[in-house]
Amino acid sequence: MSELSPSSPSSVPCSRIVRRSDGLLHFTGLPSCLTELLDIAAHRYAAREAVVEVGGPRLTYAQLWTSAARIAGGLLEQGVSIGDRVAIRIPDSTRWVQAFLGVLLSGGVPVPVHPGRGPEQLRHIAADSGSILVLDAGTEFPTGTPFIDDGASPQDSALLFYTGGTTGRPRGVELSHENVLSTIEAVLAARENRGGDRHAVLLPLSSGSACVARMLPILASGGTVVLVPDPDPDGLLRVLAAERVDRVSVTAPLARRLAAASTDAAAVRVLELDDEPVSAATVIRLQQLFPGAEIVTGWGMTETGGAGMVFPIAPRPVPAELLHEGMEFAVTGTGDGSGAGELWCRGPSVMRGYWADPDGTARTTTGGWLHTGDVVRIGADGGLRMAGRAADAVEIPRGVVYGREVEDAVLDCPGVAEAVAVGVDTPRGPDLGVLVVPEPGVDLRLDTVRGFLDAPLGHRLPRQLCASAPALPRGATGRVDRAAVRRWLETSCSTKEPRPR
8 A cells, every 4th residue: 555645734623523443533522313413403493494495485494394204204104114215316496305304304314316317227226225215206295293213323324325327337325424414514614603504506416515515514504505496597696696695506517507697696605616627717707797706616525425625716726725624635646657646535424335335345445544536636835636537547648647637727728618538549549538618609629729738738639539519428417428428539539430620
């Protein structure tokens, strides 16, 4: 094993963090389970709005908690027992939140499923998780005598998320109550325990990032979750103003659409982008639309409760990342001579393991350290720069490069709105391929893109391996389908058919 070194100077742990005999940092004084924490919040903030679905229901904490408790009672009558898994495949809505909390209150384990996943993936997830019920968009929720189970212990299973699926079958990530409670505590600490925020969450609630790192901290601190189904950019900005939204979390595709809007949202304090890179031009336009907001992106995995690091990118980039409190980070050399290293982390938010997959868990963890598979480079100031996935390493004449850093470079090229870079197998051996999406109305010349990349890459991309498309292919969960891009480029460079300009 390569020697580990700190990724950056760590902040001084708060008095509620201690190192236990397992060698890991843990929060002290946490409730025993997630239900207990939310029950306290529901009674403390009973009259406040908990969830607002624009164009749909608006529920106070008391209304949300009562409806969820009745669903829990109905689930018990249908045979749900302590620890049983229940799959939830519902579009983001108040109903999703009620179903999620109803399963929790019944003592069951929610298994969120992205609504974009098709029948085959749903069947796989339901079978693999052993879910005894599937609550979907057409389900009439069972109701019964209100019931609240708050007897779980910190190490009991709380949530089961399924991740991946672009290149293989999704696999379950099991989070304990301590994992989830620790993520909530760390997120609130990063926000200086500010409560009462009205937070528009426009990320899929079925993801760990949206559910554990956003929705649950909002509900634990007396804030309001604002949901905006199928937003158009100008309509969304009007909603943000009308609902007095403080924070907004959006996907990169929605951020790009917002950049074309004509209304501003001056009251928003924080705009959170997901981890997909966006162009500098998009960031500048977002600054104009959100003049009072700090714009941030971040890094996190389902395996870390959806949280990990925050990287401020506007009004000015800050090289030092804001670390997840209680989490320790390290970098281990890849051994490829590139000066990059794989990011490892450990802490109370790191998953119990992969569901029913002890071998996969053992391959991914060593001595409490999670091998993230993400490669980083450490700057002269000690800050981290995300390079990409270890599996996306490509060797070119200059050395080894990773997809994310190539994408960051090409997004600085004028006229490029989106980009994906992948390693491809060509008749002449491995090489790098790039697929770009032009800005609307821009006549983007691919020779310009290739020339723009010459300096940072030290490598001239072959014509067949630099292509354009009106949109990037995306999978069921909205993530870029890198495997599809790779297949298309490999086919392109091995035939004599006309290439995209």
